[in-house]
Amino acid sequence: EVQVLESGGGLVQPGGSLRLSCAASEFTFTTYAMSWVRQAPGKGLEWLSAISASGNSPFYADSVKGRFTISRDNSKNTLYLQMNSLRAEDTAMYYCAKWTRRDGYYFDYWGQGTLVTVSS
Amino acid sequence: QTVVTQEPSFSVSPGGTVTLTCGLRSGSVSTSYYPSWYQQTPGQAPRTLMYSTNIRSSGVPERFSGSILGNKAALTITGAQADDDSDYYCVLYMGSGISVFGGGTKLTVL
Numbered sequence: 001e002v003q004v005l006e007s008g009g010g011l012v013q014p015g016g017s018l019r020l021s022c023a024a025s026e027f028t029f030t031t032y033a034m035s036w037v038r039q040a041p042g043k044g045l046e047w048l049s050a051i052s053a054s055g056n057s058p059f060y061a062d063s064v065k066g067r068f069t070i071s072r073d074n075s076k077n078t079l080y081l082q083m084n085s086l087r088a089e090d091t092a093m094y095y096c097a098k099w100t101r102r103d104g105y106y107f108d109y110w111g112q113g114t115l116v117t118v119s120s
Numbered sequence: 121q122t123v124v125t126q127e128p129s130f131s132v133s134p135g136g137t138v139t140l141t142c143g144l145r146s147g148s149v150s151t152s153y154y155p156s157w158y159q160q161t162p163g164q165a166p167r168t169l170m171y172s173t174n175i176r177s178s179g180v181p182e183r184f185s186g187s188i189l190g191n192k193a194a195l196t197i198t199g200a201q202a203d204d205d206s207d208y209y210c211v212l213y214m215g216s217g218i219s220v221f222g223g224g225t226k227l228t229v230l
Contacts, residue, residue, distance in 0.1 A: 044223050045224065106156035
């Protein structure tokens with residue numbers, strides 16, 4: 001069964017940095033795009049970023065462009081999100097999702113999320 | 121900035137039918153936006169229900185259906201059940217790798 005498992009969340013001070021990881025298994029990671037989505041406490045889902053299967057094409061929401069960097073290591077079946085200049089409003093559960101671009105564009109598998117808290 | 125609109129809340133009786141919609145603040149939703157729908161219960165990760173407007177994801181019951189109604193994407197639940205009590209999110213694909221979530225609809229089944 002397809003699995004994506006996030007890690008790397010935690011408590012970080014405002015202005016700090018954090019790198020999230022997402023380990024993927026049971027599918028051919030190198031042929032699928034991937035994405036990050038977050039959910040602030042009590043709020044809705046927010047798409048943040050996506051990256052092509054090769055890793056050559058990253059995409060970002062305006063809210064994180066310039067602060068967050070998505071990347072992947074296809075040799076390790078792992079997706080990353082480097083988050084810099086963190087703000088209180090970045091506090092959220094961060095989900096990794098497999099992003100399918102066949103028969104449409106949609107997120108077909110989700111991880112359980114990793115919690116990021118930005119606070120002093 | 122693209123804004124995807126959804127009803128904040130909706131209520132349906134068990135066994136009833138409800139249609140949730142997904143629109144654009146400016147413009148009309150068409151199949152070219154590849155609307156997809158996700159269900160989320162508190163404390164859980166989202167679950168994929170529907171993609172490309174009307175294709176049910178694996179394991180999703182037939183009581184869920186998707187369509188374009190007028191200028192919006194729609195998710196219809198026919199014969200609502202208690203465990204359909206959840207939050208529902210739509211996503212529109214804007215092109216150039218960008219996806220946008222709607223604000224979500226809290227569906228109450230009672």
